[in-house]
Structures are given as structure tokens and as C-alpha cells.
Amino acid sequence: MNRFEGKVCIVTGGARGIGEKTAELFVEQGGRVLIGDVNEALGADVAKRLGASARFVRIDVSDPAACRQAVEIAVAEFGSVDCLVNSAVRMAPGLLKDLSLEDWNKAVAVGLTGTFLMSQAAGRWMIDNDRPGAIVNLSSIGGVAPYGMSGAYSTIKAGVIMLTKHLALEWAAKRVRVNVVCPGHTETPLTAYLKDPEIKRARSEVTPIKRVGQPVDIANAILFLLSDEADYITAASLGIDGGLSASVMNQLPGRKWD
Secondary structure (H helix, E strand, O other): OOOOOOOEEEEEOOOOHHHHHHHHHHHHOOOEEEEEEOOHHHHHHHHHHHHHHEEEEEOOOOOHHHHHHHHHHHHHHHOOOOEEEEOOOOOOOEOHHHOOHHHHHHHHHHHHHHHHHHHHHHHHHHHHOOOOEEEEEEOOHHHOOOOOOEHHHHHHHHHHHHHHHHHHHHHHHHOEEEEEEEEOOEOOOOOHHHHOHHHHHHHHHHOOOOOOEOHHHHHHHHHHHHOHHHOOOOOOEEEEOOOHHHOHHHHOOOOOOO
8 A cells, every 4th residue: 555655744752652663654655764863873764764765863852943943853854844743752651640740841842842843843834835745743542531630631642632623624625634633441551550560451351352552553553644544634533442431331330332
């Protein structure tokens, strides 16, 4: 399948997890990708594995100059920017009453401000060059419902959903589509707790599809939204959680609908 032939994508947070899998599949399907991350060793390894169609660049998405430079490098290296995936994240776990302002600001700078800055840089290039484009932002089901011990994360991910809708409506007439995906529990390096087989089993049991998500599950949805097949889809929020967020009533004691 070469549905991204001639297309160029920037993937932030692309050194591992969902971002890495998205970059891998984008290249497999004929595209070229600029992998951005602050983890230089991991990012360089991914780019090397993907070959000539991939390039790694260190991108601190909280730095507007770094975001602009990433777009410039993608254009210089591959000729354009057609797609963007914003998956960079910084966690700040803990109770909000104990969360320091420094940790809050760092999480917001990467997860929300970084999504804005990178979208702005890529979107501006697309619009100024009259180039149709597609952007996919990563939120979470934790951005739709409060996620215990992750108040900063949930708040940021909720903000990403609203930011996506604003960008989508502002840029729709310019042929730049912007959508957001909301994964459920997904087995990545950030979800180390899923390495515990009992936790993974228990989470699988409460998920209607009876398993936790894998990066490929999320990446496949992202690639659909980036593709021409989704040409009439913008401002959409897509839950990818095996039915988990819709099943809250089934988790209550009493009658179940299995």
C-alpha cells in the first residue's frame, strides 16, 4: 500500500510508543517522515531502522524556534510538509494538591503549548504555500473523563481536544484538516504498569474487546485520518479504547450485558 507516496509527515514524540509506530507505518505506506523527539539516541535509532525515508531531528516542542526549524528541515530534506502528528507528552503524576507549579508548567509546555506551537508552524507553512494538509493530535480518554492521580495530564488532554477543534475550523477553508484521537489504555513505554501481568489481565477483563490497546491500534487510526480517505473529516475526536469509555454502566455491580 502506497497511500502516502509523495507525502511528508512530521511526528513529534516519534522515538517510541505510538509516535514510533506511526512513523514506521507511514514509511511502510510510501511516505517520508521527520521524527522529532528530545530523546536523541532513541530517535536516531528509529530513523536509522526506517532508512532513507526517515530523518531524526531533536525537537523541543515547547520552543517555538525549534518547531519552526523542524518544518524548515522537513521542507529542505523532503520537499514539503503534508502531515503532522503531535504525540509529544510530559507526565506529571500525583495529586493536584501536591503538584508543584514547575511540574505543572513543564507538562503544559510540552503537552498543550507544544501541540499549539508545532501545529502553528506546520499549518502556517501549509497555508502560506497553498498546500493541503492533515494534522492529528493525540489526546486520551483521560481528556474526556478525569484520570485519577493525573490531573495535569487530563486537563492538558482536554485542552488538546478543544485546540484541535479551533484549529480545524479556522483552517478548514484552507484545506488543512485537524483531528484528534483519544486512546484508552495502550501498552507503551509510558505505561510501565502494564508489564505486570495481573494488571494487564485485569484491564483486559474490563475492556469490552478484552485486551489492552497496542501502538499499532492507535497508529492505524492516525494514518486513516492523515490519508486522503479521510478528506471530508475535520474537527473530529476519535476514541480508540476497545469500548472502554462507553462501558461504565457495565462495570457497576449487578446485571451485565455480556
